[in-house]
Structures are given as structure tokens and as C-alpha cells.
Amino acid sequence: MGLVQVVFNIPVDREFTYTTNEEVPFGCRVVAPFHGRNLNGYVVGTEPLKEDGASFQLKPLRRVLDKEPLFDKEYLALARWIADRYYSSLGEALAAMLPGGKKETEVPLFEDAGEEVFITPPSLSPEQEQAVKEILSKEDGLYYLFGITGSGKTEVFLRVAEATLLEGRGVIYLVPEIALTGQVVRAIRERFGSKAAVLHSRLTPSQRLTEWRRILRGEAPLVVGARSAVFAPHPRLGLIILDEEHEGSYKSSSSPRYHARQVAMKRCSLSKARLVMGSATPSVEAYYLMQKGEIRGIRLTKRLAGGKLPEVEIVDLKGTEGVFSRRLQEEILITHREKRQTILFLNRRGFSYSFHCNTCGYQMKCRRCSVSLTFHKQKNRMVCHYCGFSTRPMDLCPSCGSLDVGYYGSGTEKIEEEARRIFPELKIARLDTDAVERKGTLERILKEFQEGKIDLLLGTQMVAKGLNFPGVRLVGIVLADTGLHMPDFRATERTFSLIVQVSGRAGRFAPDGKVIVQTYMPQHEAVNHAAQMAVDEFYKKELENRAELRFPPFSRLFRLVFRGKSEESVRAAAEEIGTNLIRELRGQAEVLGPAECPIGVIAGNHRYQIILRTKAFLPVHAELRNQLARVKLLKGVYLEVDVDPVSLL
Ligand code: ADP
Ligand code: ZN
Numbered sequence: 001m002g003l004v005q006v007v008f009n010i011p012v013d014r015e016f017t018y019t020t021n022e023e024v025p026f027g028c029r030v031v032a033p034f035h036g037r038n039l040n041g042y043v044v045g046t047e048p049l050k051e052d053g054a055s056f057q058l059k060p061l062r063r064v065l066d067k068e069p070l071f072d073k074e075y076l077a078l079a080r081w082i083a084d085r086y087y088s089s090l091g092e093a094l095a096a097m098l099p100g101g102k103k104e105t106e107v108p109l110f111e112d113a114g115e116e117v118f119i120t121p122p123s124l125s126p127e128q129e130q131a132v133k134e135i136l137s138k139e140d141g142l143y144y145l146f147g148i149t150g151s152g153k154t155e156v157f158l159r160v161a162e163a164t165l166l167e168g169r170g171v172i173y174l175v176p177e178i179a180l181t182g183q184v185v186r187a188i189r190e191r192f193g194s195k196a197a198v199l200h201s202r203l204t205p206s207q208r209l210t211e212w213r214r215i216l217r218g219e220a221p222l223v224v225g226a227r228s229a230v231f232a233p234h235p236r237l238g239l240i241i242l243d244e245e246h247e248g249s250y251k252s253s254s255s256p257r258y259h260a261r262q263v264a265m266k267r268c269s270l271s272k273a274r275l276v277m278g279s280a281t282p283s284v285e286a287y288y289l290m291q292k293g294e295i296r297g298i299r300l301t302k303r304l305a306g307g308k309l310p311e312v313e314i315v316d317l318k319g320t321e322g323v324f325s326r327r328l329q330e331e332i333l334i335t336h337r338e339k340r341q342t343i344l345f346l347n348r349r350g351f352s353y354s355f356h357c358n359t360c361g362y363q364m365k366c367r368r369c370s371v372s373l374t375f376h377k378q379k380n381r382m383v384c385h386y387c388g389f390s391t392r393p394m395d396l397c398p399s400c401g402s403l404d405v406g407y408y409g410s411g412t413e414k415i416e417e418e419a420r421r422i423f424p425e426l427k428i429a430r431l432d433t434d435a436v437e438r439k440g441t442l443e444r445i446l447k448e449f450q451e452g453k454i455d456l457l458l459g460t461q462m463v464a465k466g467l468n469f470p471g472v473r474l475v476g477i478v479l480a481d482t483g484l485h486m487p488d489f490r491a492t493e494r495t496f497s498l499i500v501q502v503s504g505r506a507g508r509f510a511p512d513g514k515v516i517v518q519t520y521m522p523q524h525e526a527v528n529h530a531a532q533m534a535v536d537e538f539y540k541k542e543l544e545n546r547a548e549l550r551f552p553p554f555s556r557l558f559r560l561v562f563r564g565k566s567e568e569s570v571r572a573a574a575e576e577i578g579t580n581l582i583r584e585l586r587g588q589a590e591v592l593g594p595a596e597c598p599i600g601v602i603a604g605n606h607r608y609q610i611i612l613r614t615k616a617f618l619p620v621h622a623e624l625r626n627q628l629a630r631v632k633l634l635k636g637v638y639l640e641v642d643v644d645p646v647s648l649l
């Protein structure tokens, strides 16, 4: 007989005590009665039964789910840090960190996408050699491989991983998205065999549990995976690799809203492990830390597989008709004549993204969100990209009945249709979330592209990341400015990074790579600096802007989003806490808002936000916790708090 303290995956930060007749180890999952329901929970404490009689009022546990613990005291300390830092409950933090499966099951081999070449180089380049040596010179430390696209960062990561495993310490290798990281996964499989665990999104909860136990037992000391793999429970962690550090997908969009980079820094400092980040386009925050010397920046400046950085040409779209400028058409044909391949990139899926009435100005928006609907031609639906709502396309204005209506703006579907019309002799394929809905499509298209069966591959972010194809001569950025109009201080940084990354797909194996950047804003610094590959100049300018506007890295932000069906209640709640925050944080933080969010309604919920901006992170964090503990939200109003938000929409 004993007592156990249990936390649940609910937004209530409290431990609940139950009685039990059996031995229940710390760190196991249990089922316990909670307000008339049975909930899964985590055992975060155990103690003997007290004699004072109070225990008799406690309820007994229903069931114990694990024979052996999933985590230890040290791991719980990390969970407490996550919960504290990101204002979640301990139970929510543990739920985000631990696998959910009940029974261990066999894990099939991960089938990766395509047949990209990854040759283990017989020798490292001098720059790579130097990088490996420097990182291994200490058993911990923060490093940043700041290398142009194609400069062989992967090989440095792998060598450092290998050395860490030889020290008897574990490795976590983080990538933005595992499905698009075929070459890394293959290299890891080849070199590390069953010592590697690949945590990809298609694993079932039970398969995740199997891998979790393997890691705990030290049988899989190398783990590769996306964001949540940062929580892998290595008994002796020695290294975390964070590839493509700038990627937005490292930030969780549900509670706890953690950033894998911050968690990685915390874990590495707790375990005295090395953290090695890498990118051709670091986040402005990381660049600033390198500049200040808080992260050791290591430069890689040369392409190694026979390629050179491509020649970039900016084409001003003003005055051109259609989406293919004359220059882009010419280069596509030249590329085809040379039996090489083209990648076209556009950051918008669908066919057209706005339906507009030329008589009364009506614009078709989602009924439940304050955003325009996107026309998807293949599905023949108008679709909302925020809530999934869809409706039939119209050929007259629903507001005034006029027939003078049109669909404006181009998405990838339209680019595909145009490309097929202009270049009937080319074999063309499209990669975006619509095109790869069917399982296996992504893998098939990448394989065909690799084998040269596709001449022109077009798509969204999916073609922008990591792809390493020898046949690619030309990269066309159909419209570079799509993201620049977003009301977000990171819009410039994101556009710059995307152009550099997409351009980096060209000329990886031959020195004749070519990039055409189409834009209506040829003078914009993001476009300009990216086209000239003037990376340091870009960061210098961007840091000046950030300093002037007091945005990160010169301040830290907290974002409070209030949402609910009643705009009145949402605004009232935001104003009340806003007033309190202004009073309590005077002199320590700026309180911006409350104001309607840039996207004022999503899925029928009105949204208001408050942004706190401060240089005094810890005191403001603590005071905000006080305020949050005190706030009584009106019925039907929900509050989300985001620490260091990456999106302000
Ligand atoms: P990055 O991640 O920096 O963009 P990759 O790691 O994908 O670059 O490397 C680009 C290419 O260079 C790959 O095809 C890789 O096989 C090759 N490569 C890496 N290191 C070497 C080397 N030392 N010698 C020759 N080729 C190399
Ligand atoms: Zn109208």
C-alpha cells in the first residue's frame, strides 16, 4: 500500500494523489479516476501511506500501464523546466515529451524518399577537417556550422556523431522534416545500422514506445528525428545536432510551445553535451549570438561535390504578362536542351488565391476565418487554408450578382497548368501538400526526378529544402515577394532565407548553376542580398533594423492570444489583463496592444493579442506567471501564451 502523485495532460498545473495496492514505480504511466472519467497520467512521486486517516478519502488508481519507468528524476527536472518556461502544466509537458503507445510493437525499416546520391567522401576537405577537430576538442560547447548550401555540413555532423558514440555517449540528430531528409537517413543507416533509431511521423504510438525503450536501454545511442526527437531519453547524452537551425518547424504550435533549439541548449548544458547547429542562413538570433561569441561560429565556404554557387539573375515582373517571364522561359528551354533539370518554386499552393468582384469589390472570404479562400482547380473547390472549410466556386458575385468576377493570383496548380501549356515537350511534376496527399507519391516523384524521368519539378517549400540532385541546372523562383507583405517582423528574414535555400538547389554538382528570381520588388533588401549571396551584408542590415525597432535579438517577446466565439468577451478579457500587465510591468516591459490579431478570426474564433517586449526576460516571465495564476477568464474565452513566438499572425 502506498500513495502516488500523478499529473495529467490537462491545462491544470497540479499533482493529484491516489492510493495503490501494488508497487508503482516512479516514471510510469497509470490510469486514474478524475472527475468521473478515467484519465491517463504520469507518476511523478511516490510515498508510503500516511497513518493520519486522510489517505482513506483518496481514490485508488485504476491501472498501471508500464512495468518499467519511462523516465527518471533527471528527466522530470527537464519536464519541469519545459512546463515552467512555456507556461504549460507538467502533465502537458510530459505528454509532449513521452511516447503514447501502450504495447511495444515491431518497427519496420524506414523507407526514405528517392535515390539521392550520398557518397561517403574518402577524405574531408580542409574546412571540414578543421570544423570536426574544433568541435571535438571539448566535451561540450555551442557550435554553429555556418556554411553555404552544399558545403558538406552533413559529413561534419556525421563525423562528430561517430566520435561522440565512440566516447560512449548518445547523439540526437534533429532535422526539420524527416520525409525530406532521405540522404541523411540513408547515410545514418549505412554507417550506424541498428544503433540508430529513426523517429519519423509515420511511426505508430506503439512503435514509438519500442524505440523509446531501445534508447533508454542504450541500444539506440543515435536518434534522428524532427522537433520532438529533442526529448529522446539517452542515458548519457553527448551531442545534439540541429540541422537547418533557422527552420520554423522547430517551434511547437501547441502547448507547451517549445523551441527545439532552446530545449537543446538546456539539455546540453544539463548533460555537459555538445550542441552543433548548422545552416546556410542562420536565424537572426543565432547569427547575433555568433557575433557576440556566445556560440562558436565555424564557416564552411566551398562547395565540395564539383559545384559552385549558382549565378543569380533578378527579373523585374513589372510589365510582364503571365507568370513566366521571357528570361525564365529561355532558361528553361536551354536547360532542357542540355538534358538538365529545372526546379520551380512558389510559396503558394492551389490555383488562385482570391475571388474578386470587379463591380462591387466583393472578395470571397472564409465564413469562419478572416482570410481569402483559395481556388483549387483539381478539386474544383474554394478552400480555406486555415480551417479547411470549402465551398463551390462561383461564376457570379454572391453579393451583387454581377458576372464581372475573376480569380486572381497564382498558386502552384496554375503554374503547373501554365508550364504544361508553354512547354508541351517537357515532363512536368508538382510537389506540394495537395499533390502528395496519397501515400508514396512524394517518394515516387523524388525518385523519378532523381532518375531524370522528370524535366521540370515545381512546388512549394517541399522543393526548397535539402534536395541534393545532380541533374539540376536551373532554379526558378516564380514570385519571390509572396511573404514580404506579411505583418510580421520576421518576413524579411524568412524571404531572404527561402531565396538562398531554394537557389542552393542549383549547381551542386556542376559549376553552371543558374537561378532566376522573379519579383515585383527587385530593390528589396531580402531579394537583393539573397541574389548576390551577400549573406553577412544581409544580417548586418537586418540587425540594424531589429535594433532600431527593438525586436529580437535586441528584446524578448511574449505573446498572449485570446480567442473565443464572442468578440465582446474576447476583447474585454484582453483589455483587463492588458491593464494589469501595464500596471505591473511598468519600467520592465512594453505592453503592445491589446489589438486584433492580423488574422482576426480563425475557425469562428475571434482573436486578440497582447505582445510584451522586454530586455528583462526573467523578471517579466515571473510576473506574467503571477498574472496568469490570478486571471479569471470569462466563460468561452481561451488564452494561449507563447514565449519567444515565431509567428505573430
Ligand atoms: P550542405 O548540407 O552543407 O548543404 P551536403 O552535406 O548536402 O551540404 O553536401 C553537399 C555534397 O557534397 C554532398 O553530395 C556530399 O556527398 C558532398 N561532400 C561532402 N563532403 C565532401 C568531401 N569531403 N569531398 C567530396 N564531396 C563531399
Ligand atoms: Zn459584386
Ligand code: ZN
Pocket: 366, 367, 368, 369, 384, 385, 386, 387, 388, 389, 602, 603
Ligand atoms: Zn477558414
